[in-house]
Amino acid sequence: MKRNLKFWAASALLAGIHLLLIFPGFFAPYDYSAQNREFSYAPPSRLHFVDRAGKTHFRPFTYALVRDDQNSGGYVEASNKPIPIRFFVRGSSYSILGIFRSSLHSFGADTSAKFWLMGTDQFGRDEFSRVLYGGRISILAGLIATLLSLILGTILGALAGFYSGWSDVLLMRGVELFLALPWLYLLLTVRASLPLHISTIDTFLLLAAVLGLVGWARPARLVRGMVLSVKERNYVQSARGFGASDVYLLRRHILPQLSSVLLTQAALLVPQFVLAEVTLSFLGLGVSEPVPSWGNLLACLQQYYVLTSYWWMLFPALVLVPFFAGYQMLAAELARRNSAATF
DSSP: OHHHHHHHHHHHHHHHHHHHHHSHHHHOSSOTTOOOGGGTTOOOOOOEEEOTTSOEEEEEEEEEEEEOTTSTTOEEEEEEEEEEOEEEEEEEEEEETTTEEEEEEEEEOOTTOOOOSSOBOTTOOBHHHHHHHHHHHHHHHHHHHHHHHHHHHHHHHHHHHHHOHHHHHHHHHHHHHHHHSOHHHHHHHHHHTSOSSOOHHHHHHHHHHHHHHHTOHHHHHHHHHHHHHHTTSHHHHHHHHTTOOHHHIIIIIIGGGGHHHHHHHHHHHHHHHHHHHHHHHHTTSSSOTTSOOHHHHHGGGGSHHHHHHOGGGGHHHHHHHHHHHHHHHHHHHHHHHHHHHHO
């Protein structure tokens, strides 16, 4: 029961995170590119339920931020300018999955009022909205790279394990080479050899492709080991004796046995590839401005004064913690279930 609770808790956590990032326009109060230069590096707005007169409100509200004359670059709350937070409001238009357009947001304020759940960056752009939109880019890159890596690893691993011989020897030498190479330096080398000045979409696709092509080795080795074991089982030998073709044996009897292992590998690879994308974008080799990703949102922290003066710019890094924790919990539970099923 406790194990099942961990599995469902991890699944619920990841489902909630992915729901937020699949529909960022709905959950974000502002467009990620909307600039408010008069609110450069504004701190997060504090939510209140009790006003200055001591009256309790059931609807959350905040106070407008104004420049602090006594603190250059600072802000204070204007107690005479409350901003009620409203739910399901109309705001900036956004695209839903690239198909539909809508202007409905889960929450927001009056058109003329501004509030910032996670503060703003140097251009006055809402950090919360940019974290949601940036997460969509980072996670999509991780998912595409994982899919590509698993497809390539499954094909090569299945062929090597099923046919053995020289193909198996050649694949294993390639696997050993890729596993021995440091991931980060390999990614930096491959990405740096590609054109730097290309469109955002091309950069995103190149980044996902590079990550997927680099990460095929571990899934291929696991698939090879599974295929070596499964192809010797009695029902596979019986089917071979009845004249079943190699394609039929792989499609019908061998590859279906790999689903649980591949799911576990996917749960391990997605956070690794997301972290790789974050690292490359942080270093300026991934998705670049003005399109946000978790990596380029953290790039401003390379400036010392930002790191020491504007603590809310660390929020994109904190968002990674529950994301990685959820995937690690899910991978551990899937691995445990695979072990239990094996024995």
